[in-house]
Amino acid sequence: MTTWTSICHIEDIPRLGSRRVARPGRTDVAVFRTADDRVFAMLDRCPHKGGPLSQGIVFGDGVACPLHNWTINLIDGSARAPDVGCAQVFSVRVEAGQVSLDADELAAPDRALVRAE
Amino acid sequence: MDTQTVLEPGQTSDDFSASTRLKLVVIGNGMAGIRAVEELLKLAPDLYDIAVFGAEPHPNYNRILLSPVLSGEQTLEQIVLNPLQWYAEHGIRLHLGKTVVDVQRRQRVVIADDGTREPYDRLLIATGSNPFILPVPGTDLQGVISYRDIADTQAMIDAATRYKHAVVIGGGLLGLEAANGLAVRGMTVTVVHIAPWLMERQLDETAGKLLQQSLEARGLKFLIGAQTQALIADRDGRVMAVQFKDGSEIPADLVVMAAGIRPNTALAEKIGLHCSRGIVVNDTMQTITDPRIYSVGECAAHRGIAYGLVAPLFEQGKVAATHLAQFGIGRYTGSQTSTKLKVTGIDLFSAGNFTGGPDCEEIVMSDPYGGVYKKLVIQNDKLVGACMFGDTADGSWYFKLLRAGRPIGDIRDKLMFGEDNIGDSGHEGHSKAAAMPDDAEVCGCNGVTKGTICKAIKEKGLFTLDEVRKHTKASASCGSCTGLVEQLLMFTAGGDYSAAPTRKAMCGCTDHSHADVRQAIVEQRLLSIDEVYRALDWRTPNGCASCRPAVNYYLISSWPKEAVDDPQSRFINERGHANIQKDGTYSVIPRMWGGETSASELRRIADAVDKYRIPTVKVTGGQRIDLLGVKKEDLPAVWADIGMPSGHAYAKALRTVKTCVGSEWCRFGTQDSTQMGKDLERAMWRMYAPHKVKFAVSGCPRNCAEAGIKDVGIIGVDSGWEMYVAGNGGIKTEVAHFLVKLKTAEEVLEYTGAFCQLYREEGWYLERTVHYVSRVGLDHVKKKILDDAEGRKALWARLQFSLDGEPDPWFEFDKAQVDLRQFAPLATLKEDA
Ligand code: SRM
Numbered sequence: 035m036t037t038w039t040s041i042c043h044i045e046d047i048p049r050l051g052s053r054r055v056a057r058p059g060r061t062d063v064a065v066f067r068t069a070d071d072r073v074f075a076m077l078d079r080c081p082h083k084g085g086p087l088s089q090g091i092v093f094g095d096g097v098a099c100p101l102h103n104w105t106i107n108l109i110d111g112s113a114r115a116p117d118v119g120c121a122q123v124f125s126v127r128v129e130a131g132q133v134s135l136d137a138d139e140l141a142a143p144d145r146a147l148v149r150a151e
Numbered sequence: 152m153d154t155q156t157v158l159e160p161g162q163t164s165d166d167f168s169a170s171t172r173l174k175l176v177v178i179g180n181g182m183a184g185i186r187a188v189e190e191l192l193k194l195a196p197d198l199y200d201i202a203v204f205g206a207e208p209h210p211n212y213n214r215i216l217l218s219p220v221l222s223g224e225q226t227l228e229q230i231v232l233n234p235l236q237w238y239a240e241h242g243i244r245l246h247l248g249k250t251v252v253d254v255q256r257r258q259r260v261v262i263a264d265d266g267t268r269e270p271y272d273r274l275l276i277a278t279g280s281n282p283f284i285l286p287v288p289g290t291d292l293q294g295v296i297s298y299r300d301i302a303d304t305q306a307m308i309d310a311a312t313r314y315k316h317a318v319v320i321g322g323g324l325l326g327l328e329a330a331n332g333l334a335v336r337g338m339t340v341t342v343v344h345i346a347p348w349l350m351e352r353q354l355d356e357t358a359g360k361l362l363q364q365s366l367e368a369r370g371l372k373f374l375i376g377a378q379t380q381a382l383i384a385d386r387d388g389r390v391m392a393v394q395f396k397d398g399s400e401i402p403a404d405l406v407v408m409a410a411g412i413r414p415n416t417a418l419a420e421k422i423g424l425h426c427s428r429g430i431v432v433n434d435t436m437q438t439i440t441d442p443r444i445y446s447v448g449e450c451a452a453h454r455g456i457a458y459g460l461v462a463p464l465f466e467q468g469k470v471a472a473t474h475l476a477q478f479g480i481g482r483y484t485g486s487q488t489s490t491k492l493k494v495t496g497i498d499l500f501s502a503g504n505f506t507g508g509p510d511c512e513e514i515v516m517s518d519p520y521g522g523v524y525k526k527l528v529i530q531n532d533k534l535v536g537a538c539m540f541g542d543t544a545d546g547s548w549y550f551k552l553l554r555a556g557r558p559i560g561d562i563r564d565k566l567m568f569g570e571d572n573i574g575d576s577g578h579e580g581h582s583k584a585a586a587m588p589d590d591a592e593v594c595g596c597n598g599v600t601k602g603t604i605c606k607a608i609k610e611k612g613l614f615t616l617d618e619v620r621k622h623t624k625a626s627a628s629c630g631s632c633t634g635l636v637e638q639l640l641m642f643t644a645g646g647d648y649s650a651a652p653t654r655k656a657m658c659g660c661t662d663h664s665h666a667d668v669r670q671a672i673v674e675q676r677l678l679s680i681d682e683v684y685r686a687l688d689w690r691t692p693n694g695c696a697s698c699r700p701a702v703n704y705y706l707i708s709s710w711p712k713e714a715v716d717d718p719q720s721r722f723i724n725e726r727g728h729a730n731i732q733k734d735g736t737y738s739v740i741p742r743m744w745g746g747e748t749s750a751s752e753l754r755r756i757a758d759a760v761d762k763y764r765i766p767t768v769k770v771t772g773g774q775r776i777d778l779l780g781v782k783k784e785d786l787p788a789v790w791a792d793i794g795m796p797s798g799h800a801y802a803k804a805l806r807t808v809k810t811c812v813g814s815e816w817c818r819f820g821t822q823d824s825t826q827m828g829k830d831l832e833r834a835m836w837r838m839y840a841p842h843k844v845k846f847a848v849s850g851c852p853r854n855c856a857e858a859g860i861k862d863v864g865i866i867g868v869d870s871g872w873e874m875y876v877a878g879n880g881g882i883k884t885e886v887a888h889f890l891v892k893l894k895t896a897e898e899v900l901e902y903t904g905a906f907c908q909l910y911r912e913e914g915w916y917l918e919r920t921v922h923y924v925s926r927v928g929l930d931h932v933k934k935k936i937l938d939d940a941e942g943r944k945a946l947w948a949r950l951q952f953s954l955d956g957e958p959d960p961w962f963e964f965d966k967a968q969v970d971l972r973q974f975a976p977l978a979t980l981k982e983d984a
Pocket residue numbers: 730731732738740769770771772773774775776777800806807809845860861878879880881882883919
């Protein structure tokens with residue numbers, strides 16, 4: 035069974051924006067909120083050269099990386115064509131505005147950076 | 152009756168069964184039809200169940216490249232645009248080798264020659280054209296072919312291995328490419344051409360004759376003015392000679408008919424669609440007879456024109472696709488075309504009205520011995536036509552000027568010498584692009600070589616600069632290699648790639664251009680991004696990372712104090728008010744008015760560096776100090792501690808004002824340039840603009856502040872100040888234009904402010920002043936700033952109104968809408984979590 039760690043209220047994240055969950059010693063997790071109040075979470079590390087995705091511009095269900103403008107799908111973490119690569123996604127639960135992440139996923143060690151050439 | 156399918160939450164339209172989708176049938180598996188399908192799939196991948204009929208037994212291929220195949224420079228495999236698996240991947244039923252013979256418009260069914268039937272809700276006819284066959288006896292003989300498809304090309308290649316004499320009838324683009332290919336393959340080729348010079352529809356007489364000379368030098372023979380009367384058969388029913396009106400004959404084992412093309416409208420006429428020099432369509436590419444039926448490509452007649460080049464056909468395909476996708480916003484309003492001959496080693500370019508006429512002026516450069524000829528036709532201060540032979544390096548530039556309709560008065564004296572001499576964009580000669588080795592780097596920013604670009608163009612069938620940028624990243628960053636990439640496109644993709652159209656859509660979210668969007672914002676008094684997207688039927692709910700910042704800028708610059716700035720639509724630098732670095736840290740560059748600082752400022756900076764362990768302190772190229780490697784969470788505290796205003800080094804805004812020491816100290820100084828710079832900076836800092844803006848003020852013409860390469864450069868002289876505008880020290884170094892000489896410091900402020908405001912109101916987002924001024928022309932700027940005193944004062948007043956009360960984002964967080972939550976994490980997990 036999934037253990038959910040409560041992170042914040044949805045209003046703590048700006049619409050079409052994101053915040054990050056700090057994990058000292060490991061990469062942060064970026065939490066995004068779309069215009070229609072869906073919430074997604076992803077490792078805060080772009081599959082291209084590790085840019086902090088939490089700092090990107092959110093649109094539709096994608097985020098444009100602040101470093102070189104790759105667009106990463108929030109739903110599955112994949113980079114939009116023609117770029118290739120995938121950011122690690124985290125499960126999110128939103129209940130009565132309360133945003134939670136999967137405790138096990140949060141606790142797991144960083145995966146190696148998948149780098150597209 | 153159809154059963155209605157209701158989408159369950161979580162169900163996507165993929166879950167629809169094919170039978171409940173609308174049915175689209177495409178007749179013609181060629182370049183225009185399939186491009187329309189590709190565009191449609193991009194917009195609405197699941198809307199239609201698609202079936203395609205193609206009379207040829209091949210998947211869609213790049214017809215343009217038949218010529219390099221014929222001359223042996225490419226192979227048939229290399230020119231396939233959509234391999235069979237592409238159709239399969241998109242669930243398209245492909246009926247290859249089947250010719251559609253009837254359409255029952257009432258039952259909405261398409262019927263092919265083998266009896267295959269496909270019902271449709273929407274039908275797209277893209278049957279291309281047929282070669283025009285001269286009405287002379289003997290055209291049905293063996294060895295007489297036209298030049299249209301793979302079969303013809305193959306027949307020519309085969310003939311060249313067995314026969315000696317080829318005659319090509321028609322000295323137009325197609326005929327000459329056929330002739331060249333056959334000659335390369337070893338045949339003796341004679342081109343028969345009835346008009347007085349070659350390619351008379353694209354070239355004037357001089358260029359046509361130069362072309363003939365250079366083809367003759369390659370061994371081709373010409374019979375100009377000769378009129379074919381009959382094709383003569385040998386005993387086996389194969390052609391053996393061509394006979395002319397005067398009775399003379401020449402031997403021919405192969406005759407290629409290249410005397411023009413006619414829109415292929417037989418099927419359309421049969422099913423009762425109105426045809427007149429093509430299937431008549433309206434601006435949405437629907438046939439005027441039956442709105443369920445669309446037509447694109449060479450078979451379609453739009454406003455009386457059936458185009459025979461791919462660039463316009465692709466535009467048509469895009470419009471048809473938006474309409475099929477039920478966006479219905481795109482309109483096709485016609486195209487201007489340009490021509491290039493794909494004969495390796497021969498450079499020829501023509502576009503627009505190259506013959507001139509009354510009220511046209513011509514600039515001609517002619518060097519018949521050197522084999523170079525250029526003619527530019529100008530009407531009402533605009534370039535309307537170009538015809539070039541021998542040196543076509545500037546063809547795409549001229550074509551761009553022609554389509555943009557930009558006034559050319561200010562560059563007229565240099566126009567003939569090309570873009571290099573104007574410096575519009577990084578430009579290199581055509582021959583240079585062609586001569587570059589494959590491993591030479593074209594795009595320095597992204598490390599893309601010529602080989603990679605050419606390979607992508609060929610393999611992925613790329614036609615536009617945007618496509619190349621997307622797939623290879625070449626020219627996608629600083630853009631200085633754009634000229635080179637365009638040339639690679641020119642000769643790799645074939646004669647016609649579509650250079651950026653004049654009314655280029657802002658991005659994939661809309662068909663509207665930057666001009667449309669700003670105009671709508673101003674005229675309809677739109678005050679928020681949502682209003683803009685609604686009023687202009689945006690395709691995406693909240694735009695993308697490229698349109699949202701632009702729209703946000705147009706809003707706040709058009710309606711200062713009314714439109715509300717949207718930080719979420721700004722790039723992180725402008726949202727966090729610092730420059731993001733490659734490792735995710737930030738840099739802080741405080742403002743140092745005019746580059747002057749003091750001991751106490753330096754002390755505060757030094758203390759902050761120690762306190763926040765800032766790894767690097769650097770003097771910038773803009774006379775300020777950069778603190779690099781600041782952690783995001785420390786930013787507000789660093790700003791507070793150094794207590795200096797934001798330098799906006801991160802923003803599309805006024806950045807540095809460089810100054811020299813000037814008359815206060817310098818033994819040559821004529822004016823107090825430092826004070827002038829400080830005054831300018833204080834008057835205009837916090838000014839958001841389409842792109843960054845930099846000023847410099849020097850105290851004498853020695854110009855130590857490098858005012859000649861700034862957006863506004865001021866140089867002190869004995870009697871006052873000289874003002875220069877639209878310089879650029881960056882990607883394409885461009886010396887600023889002299890605008891005016893002024894007497895007082897007040898005047899300098901007013902003129903500089905007016906120029907900046909004009910740029911703010913008219914520049915496109917991400918267009919530097921150098922590009923803005925080269926687009927609108929310096930004369931336009933002079934008219935607005937120098938000739939119209941009232942207008943100038945009004946511009947300056949509007950800028951002051953906009954800037955009045957603008958907050959400093961480093962201190963007035965609320966007013967500047969700085970979301971302070973961004974500097975702290977949402978939550979911090981325990982280290983051992
Ligand atoms: C820090 C600095 C280099 C330095 O250490 O000296 C710098 C750093 C950057 N420049 Fe610059 N430029 C700096 C002075 C210049 C100058 C010289 C000047 O201002 O006198 C130029 C040429 C003058 C000009 O702008 O015409 C310059 C022309 C560019 C360009 C090319 C602009 C163009 O239109 O051609 C870019 C690319 C762009 O803006 O798209 C650029 C882009 C950048 C970016 C923003 C690249 C990026 O996207 O991250 C760099 C930001 C680094 C950072 O985060 O701090 N930088 N850059 C200089 C900051 C000056 C300041 O005090 O604000």
